[in-house]
Amino acid sequence: MSGRRPAQLSRRVNLLHLILVPVTVAWMLPIVIVIGLSLKPTNDPGTIAFGMLPRSPSFANYVTVFQQNPIPRYLFNSALIAVPSVVLVVLLGSMAAFALARLRVPAKGWIFGLLTLALVLPMSSIVVATFQVLQALGLYNSTFGVSIVYTALGLPFAIILIRTSFMAVPQETHDAAVVDGANKWQTFWHVYLPLARPAIAVVVVWQLMLAWNDFLLPLVSLVDKDIKPLTLIPLVYRGEHFTQVGALFAILIVVSVPIVATFAIAQRSLVNGLAGAVK
Amino acid sequence: MRHPLARRDRLTSLAFVVPALILFFVFVAYPIVYNFQASTLDWDGATAGTFVGLGNFVALAHDPVFTKTLLNSALWIPLTIVPQALIGLGLALMLNQPLRGRGVYRALLFLPTVLSPVVVGIVWAQILDPNSGTLAAIAEQTGLTFLKFSYLGDPKTAIFAVMVVNIWMYTGFSLLFYLAGLQLIEPSLLEAAKLDGANFWQRTTRVTFPLLRNTHLTLLLLGIIGSLKTFELLYVLTSGGPYHASEMLPTYAFKQAFQLHSIGYASAISVALLVIAIGSSLLMTRVFGAGFITGEER
Numbered sequence: 001m002s003g004r005r006p007a008q009l010s011r012r013v014n015l016l017h018l019i020l021v022p023v024t025v026a027w028m029l030p031i032v033i034v035i036g037l038s039l040k041p042t043n044d045p046g047t048i049a050f051g052m053l054p055r056s057p058s059f060a061n062y063v064t065v066f067q068q069n070p071i072p073r074y075l076f077n078s079a080l081i082a083v084p085s086v087v088l089v090v091l092l093g094s095m096a097a098f099a100l101a102r103l104r105v106p107a108k109g110w111i112f113g114l115l116t117l118a119l120v121l122p123m124s125s126i127v128v129a130t131f132q133v134l135q136a137l138g139l140y141n142s143t144f145g146v147s148i149v150y151t152a153l154g155l156p157f158a159i160i161l162i163r164t165s166f167m168a169v170p171q172e173t174h175d176a177a178v179v180d181g182a183n184k185w186q187t188f189w190h191v192y193l194p195l196a197r198p199a200i201a202v203v204v205v206w207q208l209m210l211a212w213n214d215f216l217l218p219l220v221s222l223v224d225k226d227i228k229p230l231t232l233i234p235l236v237y238r239g240e241h242f243t244q245v246g247a248l249f250a251i252l253i254v255v256s257v258p259i260v261a262t263f264a265i266a267q268r269s270l271v272n273g274l275a276g277a278v279k
Numbered sequence: 280m281r282h283p284l285a286r287r288d289r290l291t292s293l294a295f296v297v298p299a300l301i302l303f304f305v306f307v308a309y310p311i312v313y314n315f316q317a318s319t320l321d322w323d324g325a326t327a328g329t330f331v332g333l334g335n336f337v338a339l340a341h342d343p344v345f346t347k348t349l350l351n352s353a354l355w356i357p358l359t360i361v362p363q364a365l366i367g368l369g370l371a372l373m374l375n376q377p378l379r380g381r382g383v384y385r386a387l388l389f390l391p392t393v394l395s396p397v398v399v400g401i402v403w404a405q406i407l408d409p410n411s412g413t414l415a416a417i418a419e420q421t422g423l424t425f426l427k428f429s430y431l432g433d434p435k436t437a438i439f440a441v442m443v444v445n446i447w448m449y450t451g452f453s454l455l456f457y458l459a460g461l462q463l464i465e466p467s468l469l470e471a472a473k474l475d476g477a478n479f480w481q482r483t484t485r486v487t488f489p490l491l492r493n494t495h496l497t498l499l500l501l502g503i504i505g506s507l508k509t510f511e512l513l514y515v516l517t518s519g520g521p522y523h524a525s526e527m528l529p530t531y532a533f534k535q536a537f538q539l540h541s542i543g544y545a546s547a548i549s550v551a552l553l554v555i556a557i558g559s560s561l562l563m564t565r566v567f568g569a570g571f572i573t574g575e576e577r
Binding site for chain 1: 288289291292293295296298299300302303305306307308309310311313314317324370373374376377378379380382384385386387388389390391392393394395396397398399401402403405406411412413416417420447450455456458459460462463504507508510511515528529530532533536537542545546549552553556557560572573
């Protein structure tokens with residue numbers, strides 16, 4: 001009816017680049033600044049582009065940072081906190097989501113309501129109580145303790161997201177599995193879980209953001225220096241070596257690389273996962 | 280149905296939720312109860328506290344800093360949620376077109392959201408630094424001297440500066456939710472509107488915008504909760520200062536607990552925060568239905 005040819009349409013669509021390019025470039029400036037400052041050597045403080053980029057970029061700061069700090073150790077500690085919490089939140093979250101979506105559970109509405117309550121809890125309000133619980137459980141000063149707290153805090157989002165995508169599974173698919181003699185666990189594991197893959201991708205990225213980026217809980221509950229995660233290092237650095245700006249920014253890059261890399265791998269599934277889950 | 284098999288069936292069903300419930304009771308319910316209990320005490324966290332009943336709440340009601348935190352939250356909620364939603368939606372509408380390289384735009388614009396608030400805070404502290412910052416450098420080299428300003432050090436601007444950082448960080452988050460929401464809209468509805476002669480603007484405001492209802496509501500709820508919980512960016516950028524100018528409930532609670540060792544008073548602040556957060560969530564589900572969370576049609 002409109003009679004517009006596809007070629008014309010796509011030419012008009014391509015005009016959007018005129019808006020999107022400047023907006024994206026402006027949005028990326030802070031990230032350019034971190035990279036620029038991390039490459040600025042201490043012995044040549046000359047800069048171009050309003051101090052954003054170094055005149056003679058070098059990796060000297062990275063060398064310093066790796067020499068002064070056991071970075072691989074901190075990186076390992078961060079992974080030791082983040083990975084178990086991601087695995088647990090996906091497993092326990094999807095189990096609960098399955099029961100709340102498809103099984104006969106007493107007081108279902110209440111359980112769902114209660115489980116989502118953690119969404120409103122700020123870390124700063126629960127840190128004192130959590131500290132005591134961890135002590136009572138013998139998990140104080142342990143990365144697993146931190147990991148399990150993140151699991152509890154990440155569960156509501158995982159349950160909401162995965163439950164919605166479970167509810168989109170046709171009842172006939174469920175019934176077919178039951179007719180084939182599958183028990184609840186088998187139905188959950190072999191039928192539901194694979195179908196929720198896009199939602200699970202979102203949960204993985206979300207939980208990783210929570211567990212990788214938080215610093216308050218490790219700050220108050222991890223005492224031993226050799227179990228501290230990477231996120232704590234920039235704050236320590238800012239306090240102790242405030243003159244080493246280049247090194248500080250090199251640390252910021254090192255802290256961010258793992259989470260950005262995970263996001264880059266998962267990002268294709270994110271939109272689909274959210275679309276399936278946030279209806 | 281009152282059959283032993285039916286009971287067994289319910290027990291095995293319950294087993295699927297039990298691990299999540301255990302974690303909930305230990306790490307969510309207990310800390311909430313703990314906060315309520317501690318809020319009735321005058322307590323430094325080390326010695327035995329003295330019971331003061333509602334004394335801490337009476338003190339809160341007369342505490343000008345507490346009033347300030349409430350005012351700041353009242354500003355923060357609309358002034359971050361609305362720009363994030365508008366910019367995010369605008370970008371999502373563009374990126375929903377068959378555009379070359381839209382995956383790249385999407386990834387780059389979402390990037391700030393995945394970064395640690397510590398990283399974001401330190402970078403923006405550098406940008407806004409009145410002496411060696413990027414804006415100061417631009418001011419000096421271009422003569423736009425008004426740009427050289429202590430945004431984070433001035434009580435009048437501090438909270439707004441942190442809001443700008445928040446908007447920078449979380450607009451990509453709104454963008455992603457809107458892109459997901461746009462995927463769920465039946466193309467036939469927009470086709471029909473087009474056939475009826477509606478132009479792009481009309482289609483967007485009359486068809487697309489109302490159909491994104493659940494996305495708007497989800498972002499509103501997450502935005503309100505996120506605003507009330509704001510801690511990390513403030514901690515790194517202003518620590519709630521100068522003179523409590525950018526203080527919010529979590530930073531104030533943190534200060535009371537860890538710097539002034541008034542655990543009782545800090546708990547009272549946390550209780551206030553919880554009541555406001557749970558209250559506004561319940562209010563939203565009452566007004567708009569819980570469908571946008573549960574995924575059920577109303």
